[in-house]
Amino acid sequence: MTQVDLIIKNAHVFNVYLRKFQDVQVSIKNGKFYWINEHLPNLTTKQVIDLRGKYLIPGFIDAHMHIDSSMTTPKIMGNAILRYGTTTIVADDHEVTNVAGIEGLKDFISEDSPIDIFFGIPSSVPSTNNQMETIGGKIGIAEIKDLLDDPRFICLGEVMNFKDVTSKNDTLIKNIIRICRKQKPTMPIEGHTPAYHGEDLAKIIFNGVTTDHTQQTGKLVDEKIRNGMFVEIQLKSMHPDVINTIMNNNYYEHVALVTDDSMPDTLLKGHLNLLVRKAIKMGMTPENAIYISTYTPARHMGLWDRGAIAPGRVADFSIVDNLQELSISEVYKGGISEKNIIKNTSSTKFIPKSLINSVQAPKLSKKDLILKTILVDNGIVTANIIQINEVGTFTNHIQRQLKVHNHIVDWQANGLALIMVQERYGLNKGKIALGLVDRGIIGDGAVGATWCHDHHNIMIMGTNIAGMINIQHQLLEQQGGYIVTKKDRIVANAPLPIGGVVSNEPLSTLGSQIGKIRKTLVELGYKNTNEIMSFSTLSLLVSPTLKISDKGLFEVKSQKKISLFELNKN
Incomplete structure (x- = not known):
């Protein structure tokens, strides 16, 4: 007999590999999914949950977002979005980095959070150059090498400077991409490529950018995917022509839903779940909408231990009462209910020293x-x-x-x-x-x-x-x-x-x-x-x-x- 921590019975369980729900039992051991099968003989457990026909889906994964752009801290962000089913995020915190450089970034991400947070290396600090804007910090080659040694950083954050990326000269951003490719060959290179198409788009991809998350049209999504880009769809791009382009061309393998910038008042209502729900209302099947919010972002970011309800994957999941409305009744992180996780989270105010008293300017008249x-x-x-x-x-x-x-x-x-x-x-x-x-x-x-x-x-x-x-x-x-x-x-x-x-x-x-x-x-x-x-x-x-x-x-x-x-x- 094998001892497990939890068995879940009578649930419709989403299988991302088949992209459909199956009536199977789920077992969890040491914070991971253990055995998923119609029957689980030879297992003993102290806890059994009978879901009585409810749905079980993997935890949502937001592959492109900015904690600091939500004006809040890692812990507060995690407490807020865990209850909406988001259990893992990839955060590009270049706002605090623009303010206080790598020291500010390291201070900011030092706060614990109830969700799993991976990071993108801020690639564009400043977003352009010192002749165009004044900032408080800078990311250069030394800082890039430093952050590449940190296993929490799994991608290069959005590359913004079109002119320097496509320049014939050997620019800083080109060197940054080259170093990332050399040290971590499979690392995704996130891009910021708004409205670029034709040869301009070819130049961006040619120089190493693999992903785009900016404001899209159906035509741009089609062109980017046909040219090998992974496209992240945020709320402002969820127009009928974009969603129909994805559905009509079966582009699900090449896209993910992301929040990018979630405003604090919006976070009081929801997070990535709002985008999944909207995709369903716009005609996407619940299976496909969940798929591009769990498995495709995990695979794109190389997070092979999550994004699926399968043996060995982190036991992050949501219990859903109604698929069409995506009504989430409870969320589990590592096999533990979010209610217990948040209850045990301290509420001490976060005060990173490098980011205090940073506004220094004379009064105007x-x-x-x-x-x-x-x-x-x-x-x-x-x-x-x-x-x-x-x-x-x-x-x-x-x-x-x-x-x-x-x-x-x-x-x-x-x-x-x-x-x-x-x-x-x-x-x-x-x-x-x-x-x-x-x-x-x-x-x-x-x-x-x-x-x-x-x-x-x-x-x-x-x-x-x-x-x-x-x-x-x-x-x-x-x-x-x-x-x-x-x-x-x-x-x-x-x-x-x-x-x-x-x-x-x-x-x-x-x-x-x-x-x-x-x-x-x-x-x-x-x-x-x-x-x-x-x-x-x-x-x-x-x-x-x-x-x-x-x-x-x-x-x-x-x-x-x-x-x-x-x-x-x-």
Whole structure:
């Protein structure tokens, strides 16, 4: 007789290898699945669970996400998402790395978590270069070699710099990819390849990038898969043309669902389970939706000990009452109920030393935000403007003719918002860059944050200058955060004291704070499917088309600096 820890009877058990449910019994020993069969003779156990026809599925695996982009810590993240069935994640924590380098990264990932966390090596810190943005840390060859020796790092995090990846020169990112290939030949090279196709896509793949997770269309998914890429589908890419492309071409082996950036208020509702449920509602069979959230991400990341209910695999699983609704009644991690795991988790606040007191910039006054031009004294200038889209994080580059009086530009009369980015690391005396935004804040108010991808300087946008100044002063006082004003009064505030990007408050508190910021942005006329991420990626210099940093405006693909004003051509 063989002693096991747990036997589960009368369940419909999902077999990822057959991609179907089977009525079998499941045994668990030492935190792993032991024997799965219709009958389990010769086994003895102290605990038997009778599921009475419920469903058993493997724990979800999120192969591409950012803990720090959810503004929370590894432990709080794990406690939040374990109850939704996510038992393993691969996190690329390049936000804290941009703030405080490898020391900040190591401090941040030192916190224990109730789920299994593997990591991607931040490949693009900075996301572009020091001529385009100021950051607090840097990842170079020495840091890459250091992290390659850590078995927790199983992939190269998203490679963002298209220009350097495809350059004819021997660039830093090319050397990073080469070192990873030499030391760990099977390591996935995650990519950030938004809207690239044709020869541009061929160049990216040719230079070693194996994966993409960015905003997709059905046509892009098809082209990438046909050219050998593994495609990670996040929520903003779950459109009918994308899902239909996967289903119609039976592309399940080549895709996985991922969360990428989960906002704190969203985490109060769910995690990867929300994407699986949506895929089912969009016509994907439950079997295929579960398959691309368990087995394919595990296989892609080389995590051969999980992603399946099979002998020797880690006993991570969820009990599901209804497949169509994906209603999860209980989750087990390593054969232990999540209720017992979370109950035994301490609630001590996480305070990593290298990420405290990181916001260092001088206070601004209203005169710092007067928009001037030397091109004309009185007359008209052409302004290069960031235009926000209602879906996703891409922007448009538009131009408007604005009146000038005594060198001061009248942007208020054109329904625009002023945007300001200030260097916050004490490296450039708090230098600021100004720009203009169309379809941003429409009402009387402002929004500002130090959670500004990926350089995480201070970025503030608004129509009310006093409100913008109040935000800047408050961000300095509380060492980072996300703040919104109506007129000049602060009405929503989410402090982020860890590196200016992360809170150590309970998720219920942080989620409520971010939810209020989102609600206030909507009230001020901001329109986007994810208002929080949309604003904070106006500074992301690798996401098309026109973005801003403390160094000014940049056209993303060419990395060309764009002047805010030009002489009127008429």
